[in-house]
Amino acid sequence: MRVIKHLPILSLQEAVYELLDRGQTTQVYRAVPPQAEKSPYITIGLCTVKPEDTKEDALWNCTLAIDIWSTGAGAGNIIEADSADAAGGSAPDTQIAEQAKKIYEAVDDISYLISKYGDRITVDGYKVLDVEVEQSETFPTSDLGYHATVSVRYQLIDK
Numbered sequence: 001m002r003v004i005k006h007l008p009i010l011s012l013q014e015a016v017y018e019l020l021d022r023g024q025t026t027q028v029y030r031a032v033p034p035q036a037e038k039s040p041y042i043t044i045g046l047c048t049v050k051p052e053d054t055k056e057d058a059l060w061n062c063t064l065a066i067d068i069w070s071t072g073a074g075a076g077n078i079i080e081a082d083s084a085d086a087a088g089g090s091a092p093d094t095q096i097a098e099q100a101k102k103i104y105e106a107v108d109d110i111s112y113l114i115s116k117y118g119d120r121i122t123v124d125g126y127k128v129l130d131v132e133v134e135q136s137e138t139f140p141t142s143d144l145g146y147h148a149t150v151s152v153r154y155q156l157i158d159k
Contacts (some may be wrong), residue, residue, distance in 0.1 A: 002053050008060050008126050008156050013044045013120040015151070016064060016114075020044075023117065024109040026068070026102070040070040040102050042110070045149070060126065060156040063134070068106045070099035070146040100138075103148045107136050110150045116151065126156040 013030075020042060021127050027041040045065035052059040101126045118131035131154050138148040 002051070002058055004005055004051060004058075006125060007049050008062060008123060009047045009049055010127060011124040012062055012064060012154060012156070013047060013124045016066070016118075017044055019113055019121050020066070020110065023113040026106045026109065032069070036062070036063060036069070036071065038070050039145070040101060040106055042106060043067045043069070058158045059129070060154075060158075062156060064152045064153040064154065066110055066150040066152060068103050068110070068148040068150075100140075100146050103146050105140055107138065107148050107150055111136065114150070114152050118154070122156075123156060125159055127159055128154060129157055130155040 017028060017030060027036070027038050029036070029041055029043050032043050033041070043066075045067045046063075047065070048063045050061045052061060055094050114131060119128050121128060131152065134151040134153050136148060136150045138146070141147050
């Protein structure tokens, strides 16, 4: 049994934060801010870490959730599109909220950055062996407007 002194959680979160902060225009926060200056915004969320020992090395399978949030007027208009159409408004296709569109664009940017540059990030104390965008979800929320999560899997090895 190997004694675990450090988990790669903080090092991985910081490295991904730096990649996202430099590589795209949506504001990135280390934690959900009490009052975001601009919507949408990105936070680095849940990180699950599982050690996988080999005879010589400690491998880490890490799953990181990258969250994109929108708030404010128009953020939840996708839900309301059908009722606007029924009331004689525009077709649902033209009712897609600007906030939701920005969420989709942020998901695209994150997926691109992770798949193109995610294996080149510097994770203090670890070497990146593999990275994969596992899935993304987008959905309206009743309290925050619109939300998306991009799940990324990293495989790291101790240096």
